[in-house]
Amino acid sequence: MAVTGDQFLVKEINKTVVLEAIRRHAPISRADVCKITGLNKGTVSNLVNELLDSHFVYETGPGESSGGRKPVILMFNNWAGFAIGVNLKVDLISAVLTDLQGNIIERNETPLLTNSQSDIYQKLKQSIEGLMAKTSESPYGVVGIGIGFPGTIDDEGNVLIAPTLKWKNVPLQTMLERDFSIPIIIYNEARVGAQGETEFGLGKNSANMLYISIDNGIGTGIMIDKELYKGHLGFSGEAGHTTFDINGEPCECGNVGCWQHYASVRPLLKQALLLEDMKEQLLRAGKSQPDMELLVQLAEEGHMGVRQLFSTIGTNIGIGISNLVRILNPELVIIGGLMAVAERWLIDSITETVKQRASLYYEHELEIRFSQLGSDATVLGAASLAISQLFKKTRVTVN
Amino acid sequence: MAVTGDQFLVKEINKTVVLEAIRRHAPISRADVCKITGLNKGTVSNLVNELLDSHFVYETGPGESSGGRKPVILMFNNWAGFAIGVNLKVDLISAVLTDLQGNIIERNETPLLTNSQSDIYQKLKQSIEGLMAKTSESPYGVVGIGIGFPGTIDDEGNVLIAPTLKWKNVPLQTMLERDFSIPIIIYNEARVGAQGETEFGLGKNSANMLYISIDNGIGTGIMIDKELYKGHLGFSGEAGHTTFDINGEPCECGNVGCWQHYASVRPLLKQALLLEDMKEQLLRAGKSQPDMELLVQLAEEGHMGVRQLFSTIGTNIGIGISNLVRILNPELVIIGGLMAVAERWLIDSITETVKQRASLYYEHELEIRFSQLGSDATVLGAASLAISQLFKKTRVTVN
DNA sequence: CTTTGTTTGTCCATAGGATAAACAAAGTTT
DNA sequence: AAACTTTGTTTATCCTATGGACAAACAAAG
Incomplete structure (x- = not known):
C-alpha cells in the first residue's frame, strides 16, 4: 500500500520540522522558528505548545529584545530522556549514557578477555544496566540502545558473522530486546561511526x-x-x-x-x-x-x-x-x-x-x-541511532 | 528552508499516488484505485476527475460487473504527450520517440563519422527534429528530451569530459535547451541504462x-x-x-x-x-x-x-x-x-x-x-527520464 | 514622559482537502 | 420481484495551515 497524505501527515511533518529547528538552533524564539521553517506564526505557536506539553521543549525566560517585544526563548529538552550507545570491540566494551542531544553523561568500559558469546553477552548486559542505573527521573527514560558491532549484521539485528569474535548467527537484537524491552539498534561499527560523524563530527x-x-x-x-x-x-x-x-x-x-x-x-x-x-x-x-x-x-x-x-x-x-x-x-x-x-x-x-x-x-x-571524535564516533553514533528512532523523521521528497 | 507540509502538498502527494496506480494497473476502476492506495472513495473520485480534466487519464466504457454496478474503466493516457530518448555513442546516434508509457513510436539512427563537436551537435539536433516532426496532435506535445552520453556529466548537464569523443567542457544541456525550449536531461550512458532497466527491464x-x-x-x-x-x-x-x-x-x-x-x-x-x-x-x-x-x-x-x-x-x-x-x-x-x-x-x-x-x-x-533490453535500455531509459520529470514524484519518507 | 514604530506571540475566520456516511445508480442473486 | 452488491457521487464534518487582526512589550527619538 502506497504512502498517502492527510492532515495528520501534514502536522507530523511540520512538527518534526519545528522540533528539528529548535534542536539545532536553540536557544531560539518562536519568531525565529517561523523564519527558519517558513511556517506561519500561528502554526508554529500551536506546534510549539504541543511540544511543550510533551516535554521535548521547554521555555526559559524572555530573551534580548531587538527593538520590540522580548522573545520567549525555547530550548530543546535534552533531559526528556536518555540514550545508550555501545561500541562492542573484540577486547573492550565501551558504553555511554547520553542525553537526547548526545551529550555524554556517564561512560564505562569493560575489558573482554574471551570470545565466549555468553560471557560477552553477560558483560554487555551488565554494562548497560550499570548505565541505566545512573539515569535520573525523566519523562521518557532510556529511549533506546544503539550498538556498534564488529561484524556483519542483517536488517533484523542478527549477527551473521563476526570473524574477530568468531560469532555466527547470533540473534543479538532479539536477546537484548527481551532483556531490556526498549528499542535496540545494531549496526556494524563503521556504519555507526558514520552516523556519529554525521551527527556530531566533521560530517x-x-x-x-x-x-x-x-x-x-x-x-x-x-x-x-x-x-x-x-x-x-x-x-x-x-x-x-x-x-x-x-x-x-x-x-x-x-x-x-x-x-x-x-x-x-x-x-x-x-x-x-x-x-x-x-x-x-x-x-x-x-x-x-x-x-x-x-x-x-x-x-x-x-x-x-x-x-x-x-x-x-x-x-x-x-x-x-x-x-x-x-x-x-x-x-x-x-x-x-x-x-x-x-x-x-x-x-x-x-x-x-x-x-x-x-x-x-x-x-x-x-x-x-x-x-x-576518535573512538567516540562509534559510541555517540550508536546513541544517536537510538535517539533518532524516537524522533522518526518524516520527510517529503520530490524527485 | 526546510520542506514543510500543507493541504496542497497532501493533494499533490495523493494525486501522484493515484496517477501512479492508474499508470501501473490500467485498465482499472476508481474502486480498485481505492483498494490499492487506501484512499477514500470520495478522494479518489475527486482526484480522478482532475486527472481526466488534465488529459493524463481517460475513461473507456464500463467494465465487467462483479456482482454489482459496473465499474467505469480508467486508462492512463499514453498519448497525452511524447518523450524523446537519445543514445549518443561514439559512432552512432540512436534516438526514439515514445509515448508517455515508454512505447516506441518512431526511431532513427545517425552514423557519426567524426568527433567534431559541431558536426555531432548538428546531427543530434537533426535527429531530434526528425522525431519531433512525427508527433501528432496531443495535449502536452514532447514533454522532454533524455540523453545518454558517453562521458562525465555534471549535475547541470555540462559535459566535463568525454574521452572517446574527445570533448571537454561542453554545455550540452544549455545548448539543447536554447534550441528546443523543453526540459533536457543528460546523464552518462550507464546511468541512463540503469533507469531503463528499472522502468522497463529486469529491474x-x-x-x-x-x-x-x-x-x-x-x-x-x-x-x-x-x-x-x-x-x-x-x-x-x-x-x-x-x-x-x-x-x-x-x-x-x-x-x-x-x-x-x-x-x-x-x-x-x-x-x-x-x-x-x-x-x-x-x-x-x-x-x-x-x-x-x-x-x-x-x-x-x-x-x-x-x-x-x-x-x-x-x-x-x-x-x-x-x-x-x-x-x-x-x-x-x-x-x-x-x-x-x-x-x-x-x-x-x-x-x-x-x-x-x-x-x-x-x-x-x-x-x-x-x-x-539490449541497446534499447539506454534510449528507453533516456525517454523515461524525460517522462519522469513531468510526473515529478512527491514522496514521503519516514526514517 | 510621550510618541512612534517594531517585534513577538495569540486568536480567529477562512480555505482547502480528507474522511465517513448517506445516497444514487446499476448490476447480480435468490 | 425482492434483496443484496458493487460502484461512484454528494454531503456534512473534521482537521490543519494561513493570513490578518490584535494585544503586549519593548526601543528609540523627541
Missing part, C-alpha cells in the same frame, strides 16, 4: 559522506542524503574485503588480496616488526609487540623507516579511497578508527594518491579528513 | 540495483530505492576506472590498472587478435578486425580459444562485480552494453567468481542477470 554539513574505519580491518559507512545507506539486506560497506591485489593471497572471506591486508593496522604492525631496529625500540619502550602508539611516537622522533611505512600504508589507503570515490562520489571522506591517530604521517601520501588517481574528483570539492 | 521489482554497462569501457548506474544515485556532483558510478591490478599499466585517467582494461570489449578483442587462427577466421568472415559478433559466432561453433577468452574476461568481470557488491549490497546486478550479447559464454565464469569472492552476498538473494 555535519555533508549530505553524501563516506566514513572509513581503519582498525585491524577496514569497514565503511555510507551516508546518502544524511541517511545511512544499508543496501538490500544491510550488508553494504564491506570495502575492506574488496580486491586490492588480484595476485594477492587468499583471504578467509573467500576473496583474494583484500584491501584490508594492505591498508589497515594489522599489516602496518606486521611490517613494523620487520624493521631492522624494531627489537631495540620494543625493548626501549618496554613492549613485546609494536602498536600504533609506538609507531606514531617513533615517527615523531624522526624514525625514517617508520615514516616510510606510514607513507606506504597511506598510499594503499589512498588507492582504495580513490576506488570508492569513483563509485560513490561523496563530498567528504572521513578516516576514522585506530589508524586515525597517525593522521600527520598518513595525510600526505593519502591525498597525493587520491589527487593522482581520482583527479577529477579531487578537483571538484572532494575533501578527505580524519575523524576528530 | 522493475528491485529497489537497490546495479547496472553495469560494458562496452569498450565500463560504466555503472546505481539505483537506490528505485532512484538514480548521483553522488555529490553527479560523478558516481565510474567503476570502470577503479583499480583492478595495482601493478597494471597507467590509464589515461590518472589511475593504474583500471578494471575496464581487463574486463571490457576492448581487451577482449585485443586478446582475440592474438589467437593463433584469428587471421584465418577473419579472412573467412571477411572482416579486418575481430568484433563481438564474430567472437560469439566462433564460440557457438565450439572454438575453444575464444571460449577460454570469454571465460577469462568473465572472471575479471566477476571480480569487479564482487567488489561492487560488497560495497553496495544490491539485490540485483544487471550486465548490459555490447558485452551482454555474449551472455551464454560469460555467465558461468562470472557467477562462479562472485560465488567464490562474495559468497555471503551470493547466498543472500543476490541475483546477476544480463540485460534483455
Whole structure:
C-alpha cells in the first residue's frame, strides 16, 4: 500500500520540522522558528505548545529584545530522556549514557578477555544496566540502545558473522530486546561511526559522506542524503574485503588480496616488526609487540623507516579511497578508527594518491579528513541511532 | 528552508499516488484505485476527475460487473504527450520517440563519422527534429528530451569530459535547451541504462540495483530505492576506472590498472587478435578486425580459444562485480552494453567468481542477470527520464 | 514622559482537502 | 420481484495551515 497524505501527515511533518529547528538552533524564539521553517506564526505557536506539553521543549525566560517585544526563548529538552550507545570491540566494551542531544553523561568500559558469546553477552548486559542505573527521573527514560558491532549484521539485528569474535548467527537484537524491552539498534561499527560523524563530527554539513574505519580491518559507512545507506539486506560497506591485489593471497572471506591486508593496522604492525631496529625500540619502550602508539611516537622522533611505512600504508589507503570515490562520489571522506591517530604521517601520501588517481574528483570539492571524535564516533553514533528512532523523521521528497 | 507540509502538498502527494496506480494497473476502476492506495472513495473520485480534466487519464466504457454496478474503466493516457530518448555513442546516434508509457513510436539512427563537436551537435539536433516532426496532435506535445552520453556529466548537464569523443567542457544541456525550449536531461550512458532497466527491464521489482554497462569501457548506474544515485556532483558510478591490478599499466585517467582494461570489449578483442587462427577466421568472415559478433559466432561453433577468452574476461568481470557488491549490497546486478550479447559464454565464469569472492552476498538473494533490453535500455531509459520529470514524484519518507 | 514604530506571540475566520456516511445508480442473486 | 452488491457521487464534518487582526512589550527619538 502506497504512502498517502492527510492532515495528520501534514502536522507530523511540520512538527518534526519545528522540533528539528529548535534542536539545532536553540536557544531560539518562536519568531525565529517561523523564519527558519517558513511556517506561519500561528502554526508554529500551536506546534510549539504541543511540544511543550510533551516535554521535548521547554521555555526559559524572555530573551534580548531587538527593538520590540522580548522573545520567549525555547530550548530543546535534552533531559526528556536518555540514550545508550555501545561500541562492542573484540577486547573492550565501551558504553555511554547520553542525553537526547548526545551529550555524554556517564561512560564505562569493560575489558573482554574471551570470545565466549555468553560471557560477552553477560558483560554487555551488565554494562548497560550499570548505565541505566545512573539515569535520573525523566519523562521518557532510556529511549533506546544503539550498538556498534564488529561484524556483519542483517536488517533484523542478527549477527551473521563476526570473524574477530568468531560469532555466527547470533540473534543479538532479539536477546537484548527481551532483556531490556526498549528499542535496540545494531549496526556494524563503521556504519555507526558514520552516523556519529554525521551527527556530531566533521560530517555535519555533508549530505553524501563516506566514513572509513581503519582498525585491524577496514569497514565503511555510507551516508546518502544524511541517511545511512544499508543496501538490500544491510550488508553494504564491506570495502575492506574488496580486491586490492588480484595476485594477492587468499583471504578467509573467500576473496583474494583484500584491501584490508594492505591498508589497515594489522599489516602496518606486521611490517613494523620487520624493521631492522624494531627489537631495540620494543625493548626501549618496554613492549613485546609494536602498536600504533609506538609507531606514531617513533615517527615523531624522526624514525625514517617508520615514516616510510606510514607513507606506504597511506598510499594503499589512498588507492582504495580513490576506488570508492569513483563509485560513490561523496563530498567528504572521513578516516576514522585506530589508524586515525597517525593522521600527520598518513595525510600526505593519502591525498597525493587520491589527487593522482581520482583527479577529477579531487578537483571538484572532494575533501578527505580524519575523524576528530576518535573512538567516540562509534559510541555517540550508536546513541544517536537510538535517539533518532524516537524522533522518526518524516520527510517529503520530490524527485 | 526546510520542506514543510500543507493541504496542497497532501493533494499533490495523493494525486501522484493515484496517477501512479492508474499508470501501473490500467485498465482499472476508481474502486480498485481505492483498494490499492487506501484512499477514500470520495478522494479518489475527486482526484480522478482532475486527472481526466488534465488529459493524463481517460475513461473507456464500463467494465465487467462483479456482482454489482459496473465499474467505469480508467486508462492512463499514453498519448497525452511524447518523450524523446537519445543514445549518443561514439559512432552512432540512436534516438526514439515514445509515448508517455515508454512505447516506441518512431526511431532513427545517425552514423557519426567524426568527433567534431559541431558536426555531432548538428546531427543530434537533426535527429531530434526528425522525431519531433512525427508527433501528432496531443495535449502536452514532447514533454522532454533524455540523453545518454558517453562521458562525465555534471549535475547541470555540462559535459566535463568525454574521452572517446574527445570533448571537454561542453554545455550540452544549455545548448539543447536554447534550441528546443523543453526540459533536457543528460546523464552518462550507464546511468541512463540503469533507469531503463528499472522502468522497463529486469529491474522493475528491485529497489537497490546495479547496472553495469560494458562496452569498450565500463560504466555503472546505481539505483537506490528505485532512484538514480548521483553522488555529490553527479560523478558516481565510474567503476570502470577503479583499480583492478595495482601493478597494471597507467590509464589515461590518472589511475593504474583500471578494471575496464581487463574486463571490457576492448581487451577482449585485443586478446582475440592474438589467437593463433584469428587471421584465418577473419579472412573467412571477411572482416579486418575481430568484433563481438564474430567472437560469439566462433564460440557457438565450439572454438575453444575464444571460449577460454570469454571465460577469462568473465572472471575479471566477476571480480569487479564482487567488489561492487560488497560495497553496495544490491539485490540485483544487471550486465548490459555490447558485452551482454555474449551472455551464454560469460555467465558461468562470472557467477562462479562472485560465488567464490562474495559468497555471503551470493547466498543472500543476490541475483546477476544480463540485460534483455539490449541497446534499447539506454534510449528507453533516456525517454523515461524525460517522462519522469513531468510526473515529478512527491514522496514521503519516514526514517 | 510621550510618541512612534517594531517585534513577538495569540486568536480567529477562512480555505482547502480528507474522511465517513448517506445516497444514487446499476448490476447480480435468490 | 425482492434483496443484496458493487460502484461512484454528494454531503456534512473534521482537521490543519494561513493570513490578518490584535494585544503586549519593548526601543528609540523627541
